[in-house]
Amino acid sequence: MNSIEVGENSLATDEEGYLENHTEWEPAVATAMATIDNCELSENHWAVINFLRDYYEDYEIAPAIRILTKAVGKKLGKEYGNTKYLYELFPNGPAKQACKYAGLPKPTGCV
Numbered sequence: 067m068n069s070i071e072v073g074e075n076s077l078a079t080d081e082e083g084y085l086e087n088h089t090e091w092e093p094a095v096a097t098a099m100a101t102i103d104n105c106e107l108s109e110n111h112w113a114v115i116n117f118l119r120d121y122y123e124d125y126e127i128a129p130a131i132r133i134l135t136k137a138v139g140k141k142l143g144k145e146y147g148n149t150k151y152l153y154e155l156f157p158n159g160p161a162k163q164a165c166k167y168a169g170l171p172k173p174t175g176c177v
Contacts, residue, residue, distance in 0.1 A: 072098045084166050088122070091169025099167050103158070111155055111167070113142055118168040128173040131161040 068079045072094050078086040083099065085091060096115055100107045107115075117138055121129055129137060131149070139147015146152075152160035161173045 070095070070098055070102075082166075082172065084172050085169045088169045088171065091119075095169055096167040103163075107167070108155075110146075111164075113146070114138060114152070114155060114160075114164050115168045117141055118164055118170060122168070122170050128165040128170040129161060130173045131159070134161045134164070134173075 068081060068083070069076045070079050070083065070085075071077075072092070075090075077090050077095065080086060083102075085095065096112075097107060100111075105111075118128065118134075121137060131152075135147055135149055135152060137147075138152070149160070152164075156163040156167075165171070165173055
């Protein structure tokens with residue numbers, strides 16, 4: 067069984083590191099996952115992570131990259147809603163990596 071240690075808690079993850087139970091997510095989970103990836107989360111990272119959490123709450127699905135790009139641009143502004151910007155923040159794939167940090171399931175269509 068795979069897991070991630072967050073504080074004194076051990077949270078179950080799948081083989082790719084996504085939380086098994088998205089309701090166990092807290093900001094410290096994102097920080098722990100980013101630390102594993104040698105990434106320091108900035109305010110811009112958090113804007114996307116929080117956007118994804120809200121999106122998932124509304125639609126019960128993690129958006130694929132095209133939908134993510136369009137929705138982020140609409141919600142946060144045009145400068146944020148482009149693939150280049152999102153890849154600068156999340157180089158392992160904006161939808162894939164950001165959803166992982168947000169404690170959400172892997173988006174449909176991500177390899």
